[in-house]
Amino acid sequence: MPTVEASPTPFTFAKNSTALLVIDMQRDFLLPGGFGESLGNDVAQLRRTIEPLTALLAAWRAAGWKVIHTREGHLPDLSDCPPAKLRRGPMIGQAGRFGRVLIRGEYGHDIVDELAPVEGEDVVDKPGKGAFYATDLAKILENDGITSLVVTGVTTEVCVHTTVREANDRGYECLVLADCVGSYFPEFQRVGLQMIAAQGGIFGWVAESSALIEEITR
Numbered sequence: 001m002p003t004v005e006a007s008p009t010p011f012t013f014a015k016n017s018t019a020l021l022v023i024d025m026q027r028d029f030l031l032p033g034g035f036g037e038s039l040g041n042d043v044a045q046l047r048r049t050i051e052p053l054t055a056l057l058a059a060w061r062a063a064g065w066k067v068i069h070t071r072e073g074h075l076p077d078l079s080d081c082p083p084a085k086l087r088r089g090p091m092i093g094q095a096g097r098f099g100r101v102l103i104r105g106e107y108g109h110d111i112v113d114e115l116a117p118v119e120g121e122d123v124v125d126k127p128g129k130g131a132f133y134a135t136d137l138a139k140i141l142e143n144d145g146i147t148s149l150v151v152t153g154v155t156t157e158v159c160v161h162t163t164v165r166e167a168n169d170r171g172y173e174c175l176v177l178a179d180c181v182g183s184y185f186p187e188f189q190r191v192g193l194q195m196i197a198a199q200g201g202i203f204g205w206v207a208e209s210s211a212l213i214e215e216i217t218r
């Protein structure tokens with residue numbers, strides 16, 4: 001079985017029961033001039049993930065393995081957005097440079113061109129930070145016999161962490177790729193990754209994408 005050098009221990013996975021999860025690589029979060037930048041964030045901290053993730057996707061797709069994308073966002077009438085999130089999530093539903101912020105169907109809500117899903121790949125729309133809450137993700141994974149997840153996307157300490165923590169509770173083995181996840185805050189990136197692999201891998205494993213690509217293409 002493929003084995004990747006990882007922290008805290010090597011990560012072994014079966015190709016038929018492992019999916020690549022690409023979390024929220026949306027224009028609202030990543031594009032200069034978009035929602036994320038309008039809040040004063042440095043989008044370069046997220047955009048550095050695009051190149052390694054593009055290479056990983058190419059290798060993963062060439063191997064014919066499962067890919068699942070997620071997008072954080074809400075219905076146009078915001079009926080799926082809890083009032084507390086609406087109050088504290090600045091700009092949700094308001095007009096932004098790329099359409100109404102985090103609203104399904106808007107240009108900014110969709111995935112950046114470089115990582116656009118291809119035919120056959122699942123796209124899971126989620127109203128929360130985690131990819132399991134109020135989505136079909138659990139059903140998709142169960143139907144395909146998936147037991148391990150390679151987790152990528154943004155942001156490390158919010159949607160990636162929420163998803164990995166719940167996936168771990170649900171019994172999935174999660175490998176998080178350090179160079180394919182990003183935070184606007186370098187300190188959160190560093191500590192967020194440390195938290196995952198701490199205490200013998202309390203939430204999962206952490207590796208570099210190059211180690212995984214080497215194993216895929218071996």
Ligand code: C5J
Nearest residue numbers: 024072154155158159
């Ligand atoms: C945030 C996300 N940070 N995808 N969303 O609001 O992490």
